[in-house]
Amino acid sequence: MPVEHSGHQGGPCGKRVGEEGWRLGWSVPGMARREEQAEGDNHLSLAGNERRPALVASLGTLGLWLQQDMADSAQAQKLVYLVTGGCGFLGEHVVRMLLQQEPRLRELRIFDLHLGPWLEELKTGPVQVTAIQGDVTQAHEVAAAVAGAHVVIHTAGLVDVFGKASPETIHEVNVQGTKNVIEACVQTGTQFLVYTSSMEVVGPNIKGHPFYRGNEDTPYEAVHRHPYPSSKARAEQLVLEANGRKVRGGLPLVTCALRPTGIYGEGHQIMRDIYYQGLRLGGRLFRAIPASVEHGRVYVGNVAWMHVLVARELQQRPALMGGQVYFCYDKSPYKSYEDFNMEFLGPCGLRLVGTRPLLPYWLLMLLAALNALLQWLLRPLLLYAPLLNPYTLAMANTTFTVSTNKAQRHFGYEPLFSWEESRTRTIRWMQAMDSSAQ
Numbered sequence: 001m002p003v004e005h006s007g008h009q010g011g012p013c014g015k016r017v018g019e020e021g022w023r024l025g026w027s028v029p030g031m032a033r034r035e036e037q038a039e040g041d042n043h044l045s046l047a048g049n050e051r052r053p054a055l056v057a058s059l060g061t062l063g064l065w066l067q068q069d070m071a072d073s074a075q076a077q078k079l080v081y082l083v084t085g086g087c088g089f090l091g092e093h094v095v096r097m098l099l100q101q102e103p104r105l106r107e108l109r110i111f112d113l114h115l116g117p118w119l120e121e122l123k124t125g126p127v128q129v130t131a132i133q134g135d136v137t138q139a140h141e142v143a144a145a146v147a148g149a150h151v152v153i154h155t156a157g158l159v160d161v162f163g164k165a166s167p168e169t170i171h172e173v174n175v176q177g178t179k180n181v182i183e184a185c186v187q188t189g190t191q192f193l194v195y196t197s198s199m200e201v202v203g204p205n206i207k208g209h210p211f212y213r214g215n216e217d218t219p220y221e222a223v224h225r226h227p228y229p230s231s232k233a234r235a236e237q238l239v240l241e242a243n244g245r246k247v248r249g250g251l252p253l254v255t256c257a258l259r260p261t262g263i264y265g266e267g268h269q270i271m272r273d274i275y276y277q278g279l280r281l282g283g284r285l286f287r288a289i290p291a292s293v294e295h296g297r298v299y300v301g302n303v304a305w306m307h308v309l310v311a312r313e314l315q316q317r318p319a320l321m322g323g324q325v326y327f328c329y330d331k332s333p334y335k336s337y338e339d340f341n342m343e344f345l346g347p348c349g350l351r352l353v354g355t356r357p358l359l360p361y362w363l364l365m366l367l368a369a370l371n372a373l374l375q376w377l378l379r380p381l382l383l384y385a386p387l388l389n390p391y392t393l394a395m396a397n398t399t400f401t402v403s404t405n406k407a408q409r410h411f412g413y414e415p416l417f418s419w420e421e422s423r424t425r426t427i428r429w430m431q432a433m434d435s436s437a438q
């Protein structure tokens with residue numbers, strides 16, 4: 001069961017486009033709808049040109065419309081957005097979703113410790129895309145990036161439940177980094193802040209209590225010992241407490257937090273690791289968790305869409321949405337962590353062996369504890385960071401699922417991608433990844 005993070009191997013996952021294929025082909029259903037609408041408008045104006053007697057009057061009206069249209073779009077394209085962590089798994093989807101779905105965007109700033117080469121392709125579009133290499137733990141770098149932005153979407157974070165980084169570093173990035181973002185908004189006069197929180201600010205808790213299809217108001221004993229959930233919980237609290245603070249110029253800061261459950265989709269590193277692990281095991285994975293343990297999952301495109309929508313609607317309904325938290329949800333089915341992964345790994349040729357866990361839970365716990373010990377012993381020599389440790393085992397083995405419509409009620413959220421689409425896109429990405437490895 002203990003596995004290390006993957007090396008690269010080819011596998012039976014199909015032969016399609018190269019690894020970057022999902023990036024090049026990136027589009028959303030809403031985009032198609034906007035194109036259809038534009039075509040519809042063209043038909044209308046052509047039909048108008050055919051009616052000769054009314055031509056002079058129509059041209060005059062057309063001129064007025066055009067002027068109005070140009071004025072509208074000049075007026076419309078006025079907002080500056082900043083996405084921190086914009087080159088991460090979720091951040092990249094948020095960036096692309098904003099470019100496709102936020103017509104009022106004038107400039108999009110992407111702030112990240114590591115900038116991706118794919119940013120270059122975005123710079124040729126109508127929106128000014130500004131890539132900023134920077135560190136959220138450096139207050140002056142954050143302030144410089146935030147200055148002049150209308151909206152900040154703060155997704156940057158250190159996501160580590162495997163013991164790769166020290167607790168101090170996790171705290172520094174996730175808590176101090178978030179403090180820096182809040183202070184930058186206050187000092188420079190940015191009024192809207194959306195924070196990417198996590199289901200883990202709620203649970204699962206260290207006692208292993210199930211959270212079965214709960215919502216934002218479900219009582220749950222949130223107890224954190226692990227540095228990652230503790231840091232996310234503290235950062236979320238800071239963001240929510242900052243709601244209503246006066247920013248430079250005197251207007252109130254409006255903040256809210258989105259709490260995704262386990263995100264999946266194109267670019268998901270852990271899915272990649274599990275896939276390569278399965279290949280190393282001869283195309284098999286061995287069931288470790290009972291199928292009855294439900295683990296909440298949400299498609300990355302829908303999480304990105306929720307960020308775009310919440311950022312937009314926060315400006316329209318600050319009184320309702322300011323200081324609120326929203327779970328991220330869609331129509332992904334409720335399943336165990338392993339069964340859910342098989343929705344994608346299965347079509348890529350992997351098999352989950354066993355209808356029940358193959359090892360007793362006490363043995364898994366022992367292996368997880370052994371991994372933790374090995375990590376500690378080997379730390380001076382090398383980084384040993386397997387997927388299985390006492391914390392990840394507890395996460396995978398505790399029911400935590402969400403059932404809510406708060407986002408729909410507060411800001412009209414509906415998932416942009418159906419479950420079938422989310423599944424297909426994720427499978428295609430895995431197949432592309434596999435063919436590029438061969």
Ligand SMILES: NC(=O)c1ccc[n+]([C@@H]2O[C@H](COP(=O)([O-])OP(=O)(O)OC[C@H]3O[C@@H](n4cnc5c(N)ncnc54)[C@H](O)[C@@H]3O)[C@@H](O)[C@H]2O)c1
Nearest residue numbers: 085087088089090112113135136155156157198260262263
């Ligand atoms: N992946 C999930 O399942 C999941 C679930 C719930 C919440 N989240 C949250 O979503 C956010 C994004 O997670 P992700 O899965 O995309 O992770 P990721 O590691 O892919 O992305 C995080 C990004 O933040 C950047 N970053 C890290 N430290 C930074 C620093 N000091 N300064 C500037 N940038 C820095 C990284 O370079 C990276 O691009 C995180 O805040 C995470 O806590 C993730």
Ligand SMILES: C[C@@H](CO)CCC[C@@H](C)[C@H]1CC[C@H]2[C@@H]3[C@H](O)C=C4C[C@@H](O)CC[C@]4(C)[C@H]3CC[C@]12C
Nearest residue numbers: 159161198200261262288337387388392393395396
């Ligand atoms: C016990 C193993 C047998 O197959 C499986 C171990 C799986 C774990 C590595 C993952 C189980 C649950 C995952 C977490 C969850 O989906 C939610 C998260 C919240 C987010 O904020 C960060 C990622 C994560 C902690 C995610 C990490 C991987 C798991 C622990």
